[in-house]
Amino acid sequence: MISCQTYRASLTAGTQDAALLEHLRTCDACLDVSVEVDPDNFFRSIGGSDLVPPGGVDAFVGDVMRAVQVRGKETSMASHQPLSWRQRLAIAATVAAGITGATIFWQHERQTTAPVAAPIARAAVAPAPAKVLATKPIVETYSRNATIVEVPAEGKVNVVMIFDEKLPADL
């Protein structure tokens, strides 16, 4: 380090000389003179040397490396879960819809294929559709122009339709 005498002789305002700045930051005896030459040296005097974090460099480096390892684990765990919450929600909704659909279909199938000896209460609930579904019209053709269609109904009366092109329209 340069001497106080050299420093005081060489000091100019706004100096960037490394040797002068080093002296400024380490020599208390020259501080007052430094500020007289350049008021900016007042705050410049507290700069320069590198400081050490509380607890020392080793402890600091150890803390940083631990924090980095934790971040690394978090990142690798995140990369093993490629499905986002939206994708998971969509999958859950699809599964739920599938289960619901299957249940409805199963119940419907159970109702339509129910045996005759099913409980009376259930038969009373939906007897008509089963019979209607089982009803088929009887079609009889007597000639090329005449067709009789007989539709059996639940009661004794049958609906009979006669299609004959030769018959008058107001029959």
Added chain:
Amino acid sequence: MIPTKETVEPDDRQLVETIRGGDPDAFEALVRRKTSKVYSLCYRIIGNSEDAKDISQLVFIKLWENLEKYDPQYAFDTWLYRMVTNVAIDFMRNKQSRENAVNSNLRLVKTSTDADQGTIVQRKEVESVFNTVSQALSPKQKTIFVMNQMEDLSSSEIAKVLGCRESTVRNHLFNARKLMQQQLRKRFPEYSRLWKEEQQ
């Protein structure tokens, strides 16, 4: 005769390449190499050792996360300083918004007679004076002032770090000095004599 083994320390760019190659020891070496530099800058900007330590740690974690983005054609220290200043400025902005009202009148103003007595500058006092008067600066002004006055970075170097024009840096420096002098006269009249000639 036993051959002497010369170990040449890899420079910052080489160290970064080694880390990118997957060597965790290289990152530890880089952290060890840059700890004092990063902590010093954080401490001077923030003015509190515990906060500066936390911010420094955060800087290194960000460094590890963003190392892939570093372009080796630029100086590593410039890139690192940019990270430090960004994190520190963010921290100060949050802190400032919390404490603005509380700290505005923390120190009692000394009587004007003290100022006339002439004061011998004491280095220990300078640091606390700086921490007090620099509260008047914006986070960016303070960061630029610290980098220029205490880290000895030139205006062009600071402009590279902050990614702005050199004229912007000089503007900030001019305003920072002005505000610091005003605060010094107001809160520490015993030191204001130092700027008397400049005022006249």
